[in-house]
Amino acid sequence: MPRASRRSSKPKARMDIHTVAKRANVSIATVSRTVNRVPTVDPKLAKRVWDAIHELGYFPNTQARALGSGRSGLFGLIVSEITNPFFPELIQGFEDVAVESGYEILISSTNYDPRRMELCIRRMIERKAEGVAIMTFGIEQPLYEQLAARDIPLVMVDRGPDRPGVSLLKIDYYQGIRQGVQHLADLGHTRLAFISGPPGLHSADSRVAAFKRSIAECGIDFEADWLVAGDHTLEGGIAAMEKLLNGVRHPTAIMCSNDMTALGVLHKVYRAGLRVPHDLSVIGFDDIQMARVMIPPLTSIRMSRLELAKTAVAALRARVEGMPCEREYRIETQLVVRESTSGPPTASPRRALKRNTVMR
Numbered sequence: 281m282p283r284a285s286r287r288s289s290k291p292k293a294r295m296d297i298h299t300v301a302k303r304a305n306v307s308i309a310t311v312s313r314t315v316n317r318v319p320t321v322d323p324k325l326a327k328r329v330w331d332a333i334h335e336l337g338y339f340p341n342t343q344a345r346a347l348g349s350g351r352s353g354l355f356g357l358i359v360s361e362i363t364n365p366f367f368p369e370l371i372q373g374f375e376d377v378a379v380e381s382g383y384e385i386l387i388s389s390t391n392y393d394p395r396r397m398e399l400c401i402r403r404m405i406e407r408k409a410e411g412v413a414i415m416t417f418g419i420e421q422p423l424y425e426q427l428a429a430r431d432i433p434l435v436m437v438d439r440g441p442d443r444p445g446v447s448l449l450k451i452d453y454y455q456g457i458r459q460g461v462q463h464l465a466d467l468g469h470t471r472l473a474f475i476s477g478p479p480g481l482h483s484a485d486s487r488v489a490a491f492k493r494s495i496a497e498c499g500i501d502f503e504a505d506w507l508v509a510g511d512h513t514l515e516g517g518i519a520a521m522e523k524l525l526n527g528v529r530h531p532t533a534i535m536c537s538n539d540m541t542a543l544g545v546l547h548k549v550y551r552a553g554l555r556v557p558h559d560l561s562v563i564g565f566d567d568i569q570m571a572r573v574m575i576p577p578l579t580s581i582r583m584s585r586l587e588l589a590k591t592a593v594a595a596l597r598a599r600v601e602g603m604p605c606e607r608e609y610r611i612e613t614q615l616v617v618r619e620s621t622s623g624p625p626t627a628s629p630r631r632a633l634k635r636n637t638v639m640r
Contacts, residue, residue: 296338304332355596356386356404356412364512364540365568366585370415373589381597383410390416401426411435411596415588417483433599435592438482447595448608449588451483454490456581456613457535460563461494463579463615464533467623469561473506473531475520475541484512487537487565506531510541517544525552532560532624539564539571539580546574546620557622567616577618587611 297315301308306325313321314329332338357374359367371387378385386407388400404412404427411433425441427434433445440446464472474491477484492502508523510516517536521544524531536542542564549556556562556576564571567582591609598605 299336300329300332300338303336304328352408352410353383354386354407354409355383355593356388356407356409357592358388358390358400358404358412358414358416360389360416361391362389364538365570366538366540366566367415369568370585370588373586374413374592377586377589377593381593383593383597404432405430410600413592413596414440415592417481433596435595437588438486445599446607447599447605449591449595449611450608451486451583451611452613453483453486454493456565456583456615457487457490458494458497459615460535460579460581461491461498461500463617463621464535464561464563465498465500467533467561467621469533469624470500471503471506471529471531471533471624472500473503473508473524473534475508475510475517475524475534475536475545477510477512477537477541479509484537491535503529503531505529510537510544512538512540514540514544514547517541518548519544521545521548530560533563533621534560535563535565537565539566539568539578542578542580542620543570543574546578556620559625561621561624563615563621565613571616572618574620576620579618579621580616582614582616583611 297308297311301311304311304325306329310321310325311329314326315333355374355378357371359371362368362371367389375385386403386409388396388403390397390400409432412427413435414427415437417437428441428443428446431445433447434440435447435449437449438451440448461472472495474488476488479485488507495502505527506524508520510520517540520541521534524534525548534545536545542562545562546556549560549562554560562578564578564580565583567580571578571580588611591611595605595609597603
């Protein structure tokens with residue numbers, strides 16, 4: 281008997297565009313135009329092509345498509361880091377929306393390192409990204425200058441160069457932070473601290489400004505000693521909370537520039553033998569998925585990663601496909617109330633929660 285290894289000696293059928301065309305009973309040109317999503321293809325023929333592709337398990341050669349069409353079908357996404365859960369959630373949303381729209385994505389992380397920024401730029405240019413979303417929440421001048429110089433459409437957060445091909449996602453930090461401050465004031469708090477992000481980072485400075493404006497509107501005095509600089513990390517939250525605990529006077533509520541900082545605060549408070557929210561109320565910012573499973577579940581200001589992703593992809597598509605495109609897109613923030621906030625130890629709530637907060 282022949283060996284088992286020789287039983288499959290018959291060569292496998294070649295899987296290519298010719299096979300798809302034969303199965304769909306259309307021309308090779310129709311398959312090519314369908315795969316490249318040319319809008320003039322007859323919808324009935326396009327359906328036959330896609331049905332054949334799915335039946336055969338055929339995977340189009342994206343590099344060949346790019347050479348043939350002159351387009352890469354690729355969007356770039358540059359983020360600051362991937363250790364903060366905010367960014368993987370943003371990446372997932374961006375990929376889901378981009379793939380649904382017929383684009384692939386290329387992800388790079390700067391990790392706040394200028395050398396890695398240069399590598400990010402080089403990868404985007406070499407892979408011929410048709411558009412790039414720079415979601416670093418800070419002005420990274422080397423990033424946008426080299427990309428914009430090549431007329432690559434860009435989406436940036438908060439601010440960027442005033443030139444054609446650049447769209448901005450303008451985040452309303454004030455809306456959510458004002459809701460958070462009002463929520464604490466309604467609970468009876470008048471001693472509020474704020475742990476910021478890295479000074480000089482535009483998004484972090486904007487949150488500090490929103491906090492100062494909000495407490496002034498609520499008639500609460502600003503205490504300079506209770507504004508502590510953090511770095512948007514768990515360790516930064518621990519160090520900032522330790523500094524507040526070492527002060528002569530202690531706040532009864534703390535707002536944090538992001539959720540990772542707030543998680544560090546919760547850890548330090550627990551180690552200090554205090555309880556949240558009985559001894560101290562805590563509010564984060566971002567509303568990452570982890571916030572809802574903390575003990576206690578964290579009250580946080582939501583900045584929707586899915587909304588950021590959808591808006592970024594829509595803006596890039598509009599730029600690349602020649603559709604009408606806005607210069608600025610507004611991204612709202614909103615308070616999500618959970619169990620890390622309550623009245624201070626010796627006070628009672630002044631008023632009920634506002635209707636514009638989300639209870640989760």
